[in-house]
Amino acid sequence: MARKIVRTVPGKEALLKTYTIAYVATGLVFLAIDAIWLTLAAQRLYRPLMGEMLLESFRLVPALLFYLIYIAGIVVFTIAPAMATERWTTATAYGAFLGFFAYSTYDLTNQATLRNWPVAVTIADLCWGTFLTALAATIGFLITRIFAPST
Numbered sequence: 001m002a003r004k005i006v007r008t009v010p011g012k013e014a015l016l017k018t019y020t021i022a023y024v025a026t027g028l029v030f031l032a033i034d035a036i037w038l039t040l041a042a043q044r045l046y047r048p049l050m051g052e053m054l055l056e057s058f059r060l061v062p063a064l065l066f067y068l069i070y071i072a073g074i075v076v077f078t079i080a081p082a083m084a085t086e087r088w089t090t091a092t093a094y095g096a097f098l099g100f101f102a103y104s105t106y107d108l109t110n111q112a113t114l115r116n117w118p119v120a121v122t123i124a125d126l127c128w129g130t131f132l133t134a135l136a137a138t139i140g141f142l143i144t145r146i147f148a149p150s151t
Contacts, residue, residue, distance in 0.1 A: 018148040022079045025147075026140030027071045033132055041124070049118040071136075073098065078137035079144060091141035092134050099133025100126060 046054060077098050082091035107122040 014149040018083070018144060019075060019080075021147050022075045022083075022140055022144040023071060025143035026074050026079065026136050027067070029139045029143075030071055030074070030132065030136040031067060033135065037128060037132070041128075045124055046121065049121055050116075053114075053116070070102065073102070074133060074137050074140065078133075079141050082137070082141045083144065083148075086145075088138055088141055091137040095134035095137025096130050098137070099129040099131070102133070103129025 042054075074095065078091050078094035081094055082088065084090075103125050107117075107125045110117040111119070111122050
């Protein structure tokens with residue numbers, strides 16, 4: 001009698017649940033930590049160095065779009081590879097790289113094209129983006145591993 005080989009392949013529903021958990025967890029972590037940073041840094045770093053370049057209050061729609069898109073990027077480019085390797089260090093390393101690349105794109109473009117873009121803001125942003133993305137990716141990965149359906 002022939003034995004039937006059964007392979008466990010994550011179903012679409014389990015995969016969707018996993019990505020949803022990763023997105024929500026990472027988003028909550030990223031937003032909470034970034035809100036603290038922006039609250040502290042806006043008055044101490046950005047306002048004194050950038051003055052007239054800053055609005056009195058941020059524009060909600062572009063900010064919301066940034067967070068929605070960037071968090072999806074964290075999930076796709078850091079948490080998904082970490083789930084494949086089953087290592088939190090993958091999430092941390094890929095998160096640091098993604099944060100550095102993304103924040104470099106923004107800050108160095110501003111450095112190259114804006115008349116009075118402060119170098120101190122570029123340095124602070126690069127450090128912050130690298131750290132924040134690595135931290136959010138790592139915590140998002142760990143939460144996803146705990147709550148995602150097992151495959």
